[in-house]
Amino acid sequence: MARRTVQVDYLARVEGEGGLHLTLDGGxxxxxxxxxxxxxxxxxxxxxxxxxxxxxxxxxxxxxxCPVAYQMSAVNAMEDALGIAVDGPxxxxxxxxxxxxxxxxxxxxIYMLHAPDFLGYESAIAMAGDHAExxxxxxxxxxxxxxxxxxxxxxxTHPINVRVGGFYKAPSRRDLNGLxxxxxxxxxxxxxxxxxxxxxxxxxxxxxxxxxALRHLEEYPIADGRIVSNRGLDIAVGDYEGHFEEIHVPHSxxxxxxxxxxxxxxxxxxxxxxxxxxxxxxxxxxxxxxxGLGPICRNPYRSIVVRAVEVAYACEEGCG
Amino acid sequence: xxxxQRKPKLAVWKFASCDGCQLSLLDCEDELLALGAAxxxxxxxxxxxxxxxxxxxxxxxxxxxTTAHDAExxxxxxxxxxxxxxxxxxxxxxxIQALRNFADVKEFVSIVYASPQYIETLASSTPIAEHVPVxxxxxxxxxxKRQLLEVIAAFLQGRKPNTPAHSVCVECKRRGNVCVTVAKxxxxxxxxxxxxxxxxxxxxxxxxxxxxxxxxxxNPASLSRQMxxxxxxxxxxxxxxxxxxxGAEPFRKEGGRHGA
Numbered sequence: 412m413a414r415r416t417v418q419v420d421y422l423a424r425v426e427g428e429g430g431l432h433l434t435l436d437g438g439x440x441x442x443x444x445x446x447x448x449x450x451x452x453x454x455x456x457x458x459x460x461x462x463x464x465x466x467x468x469x470x471x472x473x474x475x476x477c478p479v480a481y482q483m484s485a486v487n488a489m490e491d492a493l494g495i496a497v498d499g500p501x502x503x504x505x506x507x508x509x510x511x512x513x514x515x516x517x518x519x520x521i522y523m524l525h526a527p528d529f530l531g532y533e534s535a536i537a538m539a540g541d542h543a544e545x546x547x548x549x550x551x552x553x554x555x556x557x558x559x560x561x562x563x564x565x566x567x568t569h570p571i572n573v574r575v576g577g578f579y580k581a582p583s584r585r586d587l588n589g590l591x592x593x594x595x596x597x598x599x600x601x602x603x604x605x606x607x608x609x610x611x612x613x614x615x616x617x618x619x620x621x622x623x624a625l626r627h628l629e630e631y632p633i634a635d636g637r638i639v640s641n642r643g644l645d646i647a648v649g650d651y652e653g654h655f656e657e658i659h660v661p662h663s664x665x666x667x668x669x670x671x672x673x674x675x676x677x678x679x680x681x682x683x684x685x686x687x688x689x690x691x692x693x694x695x696x697x698x699x700x701x702x703g704l705g706p707i708c709r710n711p712y713r714s715i716v717v718r719a720v721e722v723a724y725a726c727e728e729g730c731g
Numbered sequence: 732x733x734x735x736q737r738k739p740k741l742a743v744w745k746f747a748s749c750d751g752c753q754l755s756l757l758d759c760e761d762e763l764l765a766l767g768a769a770x771x772x773x774x775x776x777x778x779x780x781x782x783x784x785x786x787x788x789x790x791x792x793x794x795x796x797t798t799a800h801d802a803e804x805x806x807x808x809x810x811x812x813x814x815x816x817x818x819x820x821x822x823x824x825x826x827i828q829a830l831r832n833f834a835d836v837k838e839f840v841s842i843v844y845a846s847p848q849y850i851e852t853l854a855s856s857t858p859i860a861e862h863v864p865v866x867x868x869x870x871x872x873x874x875x876k877r878q879l880l881e882v883i884a885a886f887l888q889g890r891k892p893n894t895p896a897h898s899v900c901v902e903c904k905r906r907g908n909v910c911v912t913v914a915k916x917x918x919x920x921x922x923x924x925x926x927x928x929x930x931x932x933x934x935x936x937x938x939x940x941x942x943x944x945x946x947x948x949x950n951p952a953s954l955s956r957q958m959x960x961x962x963x964x965x966x967x968x969x970x971x972x973x974x975x976x977x978g979a980e981p982f983r984k985e986g987g988r989h990g991a
Contacts, residue, residue, distance in 0.1 A: 475751015
């Protein structure tokens with residue numbers, strides 16, 4: 412059969428910029444190239460010579476959709492280098508800030524980026540024409556994530572309150588208490604979201620992944636723990652470079668990361684969930700079960716359900 | 732009754748940036764559906780796969796120009812746009828990636844990429860207004876979403892946006908903040924920085940780091956003298972100006988005066 416190519420030059424409704432090139436031979440995919448053409452900005456180079464105190468603010472600008480992830484990684488790295496251990500209420504507040512980002516970013520992903528593909532709409536705004544209540548629920552959920560980031564971090568995008576060693580200013584008890592009622596509603600909305608997306612039609616597609624994620628002794632992991640996989644990897648974060656390699660391919664500005672001597676792996680919510688199901692709250696586990704997710708999810712199309720389960724988890728941790 | 736007017740066509744474009752400023756539009760959770768009803772979202776890949784051909788009534792541009800391809804693309808965007816506004820520090824000053832303007836970009840490439848020959852990039856990161864005429868520049872890293880709504884509303888209504896160009900100091904006074912520099916000796920760029928954030932950092936007991944860029948007619952030399960009095964080294968003073976708006980002329984010049 413004929414060889415043909417499928418070329419999408421600009422992927423819509425993704426975080427960042429990329430294109431996709433597929434080469435097919437008969438019915439079989441021969442080659443996949445995800446082309447991240449987003450122009451390089453050279454953070455690794457421009458951070459040299461800066462003060463350690465500036466690193467969280469500068470790295471935040473790598474991504475405006477998940478600034479907390481970068482900011483928190485930078486602050487953890489600086490604290491590790493300085494031998495500072497952050498614990499107790501400050502650590503709990505940082506997890507709350509991160510939960511805010513998970514709720515916001517996952518709600519954005521589920522309702523505004525991903526769900527329109529399952530339901531056949533060009534955008535969430537178009538989807539609102541037929542499903543106003545659903546889209547409104549998603550936007551409200553997203554807004555509550557943003558509220559958490561505003562209360563703890565100062566603003567939604569590029570929060571300003573995180574500093575090496577802690578925070579610049581503790582949020583007021585009144586502002587924090589104000590989040591509890593919102594989060595109780597958000598937990599219910601998240602559970603409804605799990606049930607909603609669980610009913611989408613998913614292609615029957617299971618991949619044999621090596622999952623890589625953090626794993627913590629007690630918690631569902633956010634920013635602490637060991638790096639583990641389902642194929643025996645179990646290392647301290649500091650040993651990352653000994654076990655992973657980053658490769659520069661000609662067609663993409665995003666470096667490809669591989670496990671040395673083994674190859675590709677999957678990171679992100681599906682990997683985190685599949686390696687840490689036992690660390691979820693009973694509510695989140697029950698929601699996952701009811702949604703037909705096993706303790707391990709190998710179907711990439713179902714990642715939308717996994718994200719919804721993580722939103723429920725984050726809302727519940729935020730309430731507590 | 733007059734025939735219902737055609738909805739204005741809105742386009743959102745991305746250049747070198749973090750996505751945060753265009754996300755501010757999606758962060759308008761309470762207003763987004765109303766906005767979607769008031770305008771035709773004709774091009775906004777982060778939010779929709781719909782692509783409606785130009786010309787566009789209003790183009791919103793995020794990001795700076797860092798590649799030869801983007802230098803051409805912004806010209807095409809301008810040709811298709813009746814009004815063009817830039818959002819954020821990248822589009823109005825070159826962004827944090829403009830730190831390459833003070834360094835050797837080839838060396839930067841070699842630090843990050845194993846195969847520099849795959850990377851095509853310009854030696855500088857420049858704001859949109861250096862390439863095409865811009866109708867309005869909205870400041871911030873990131874922009875403030877209330878200001879974004881104000882700017883979009885103003886353009887749809889054919890009036891001037893109400894985004895004061897005074898300093899962050901004025902916003903501090905309005906909030907009743909105690910001055911972090913006077914009271915605690917904390918370095919703060921508030922006296923030379925454009926308003927818009929609502930004096931966010933001083934309200935969190937830290938100095939302003941200038942993410943909204945220079946105010947109208949700033950006096951950074953005077954501020955730098957005060958920073959010296961506080962005991963800051965020349966290098967530290969230079970770094971204050973060399974961040975998200977390093978490419979904005981008053982900050983570029985003042986950073987240069989302190990050895991950066």
